[in-house]
Amino acid sequence: MIYLDYAATHPMTPEALAAYVEAAGLPGNPASVHSAGQAARERLEEGRARVAAALGVDARTLIANGGGTEGDNHVLLGVARAWEETHGRPGHLVTTLTEHSAVLAPARWLAAQGWAVTLLPPGAQGRYHPGQLAEALRDDTALVSIHHANNELGTVQDTAALAAVAAVRGIPYHSDAVQAPGVLPLDLTGWGVTFATFSAHKWGGPRGVGFLYVKRGTALPAVTLGGGQEGGLRPGTQNTAGVYAAGVALTHAEAAREETFAHLTRLRERFLQGVALIPGLRVNHPPDASPKVASVTLPGADGEALLMNLDLLGVSASAGSACAAGTMQPSHVLTATGLSEADARSTLRFSFGRATTGAEVDAAADALRQAAEWSRG
CATH class of the missing domain: 3.90.1150.10 (Aspartate Aminotransferase, domain 1)
Structure with a gap:
């Protein structure tokens, strides 16, 4: 079989599979204080550090989660929650007609809750332009969410220019960058984005593992409740083997x-x-x-x-x-x-x-x- 569906899932690389098997054999919970737990914690944090190094960010800005869909939902629903708690009313969201359903579905849900949602129409072959975004912004715009590379067309946005438009107005900017690692250059800090989402299975890591980048100093409420894992923002026992394997895979992919x-x-x-x-x-x-x-x-x-x-x-x-x-x-x-x-x-x-x-x-x-x-x- 000739596999030409890498945009859906990149087959797990041999390096990632070996790392996964190694870490999966560790018996401890990474939140436990005993030596078995701390051995698992070491692998978890090594995986996170590898992903952070590949993305050029501080490891403390990465939340390990279940993938791009979870990350996209966390950003849209979390920012909306924070806005409503501060302003006492729904706000305004700007996104696009060509987003992944992981963004469009929560955007539709927010619209049903009274949020104003602007869906920018694309230009030629799926491009969006800074002037177009600037015209869409309002005084109550709480978030802009525009993907970096489209999963169907591969169209790459000028994320730095778009994020700069939002930054002038003090508006958080989210980029679904799932399709970029291992293929396209990434510069989250230089782009000036507030949030970015990633899925390990797009670069040869395991399925069901992802990362949410949250710029230092940004308030983002949790949208699920439980323990204090991932700084309280993503409760639940972390996927030690998945995060470690994701880091190993991305190290090789970015190299x-x-x-x-x-x-x-x-x-x-x-x-x-x-x-x-x-x-x-x-x-x-x-x-x-x-x-x-x-x-x-x-x-x-x-x-x-x-x-x-x-x-x-x-x-x-x-x-x-x-x-x-x-x-x-x-x-x-x-x-x-x-x-x-x-x-x-x-x-x-x-x-x-x-x-x-x-x-x-x-x-x-x-x-x-x-x-x-x-x-x-």
Whole structure:
């Protein structure tokens, strides 16, 4: 099987798996004071320190959690809670039409609770601009949440410029940066973001592990209640093995990031050349998108049938649309950027990783040509 769905999940690397097995064998709870507990605590904090070093931040600014969805929810709901406690009323949230559902779902929930929510429409191929954001801000804007790299198109935002617009008004800025580590350069401090969310399984770490960056001096209430773990902001027994393995994986990913970027750039260009002669095929991602992602539309083809045919031919990819209740729903990202519902249903996303080879990309291009013929025939 040729795996080209790295934007969904990066397979766990051998280094991460070995680290996970090692730490999982430790018997202690990292919150316990005895020696077994402290041995677990050492691995937990080593993993956190590795992630912090790779991201260029103080380890004390990272909350270990269950992944990007939890982090996104914590930021939106936590900031909203703090605002309402201070002001006694709902405030205003600015986010975008192309966010992950982990942001859009809590945004919709806040709207149902009386919050004003502005969803910025994207420009060409999913870009947002500082002037557009500046016009959307209000005196009661409590938070701006805009992703750094889009999971479907790979479009990379100018996060530093966008965060600077919010900073002028003293408004916290959140970046869902899940798709960036190991591929794109990160500079959380230089960007000036207040919050950023990450998931370890996007860089070769284990699933169900993530990190929330909270700028020093920022007040963020807990949204779950329990013990005092993670500074009281994320109660519950920490995933020692997961955090340690995540740190090991990110250390390796960031050390090879420039090489990985060049490798993925070559792979995507090779893939696009291989599928260029498919009748009517269109490329959706911008040329400077993250090289991890290739988004292509085959007008008139059925996306679900394409995926099934590709799977039969030994290629794992994903649709530019999500399957809900057995019906292919058009991707909100693609329709927001101007694709028709029909074209959104005919869109596929191929995403590459460090282990992907040129031969695999060639075989995937051949398979897509054949799958397109089957689907349209």
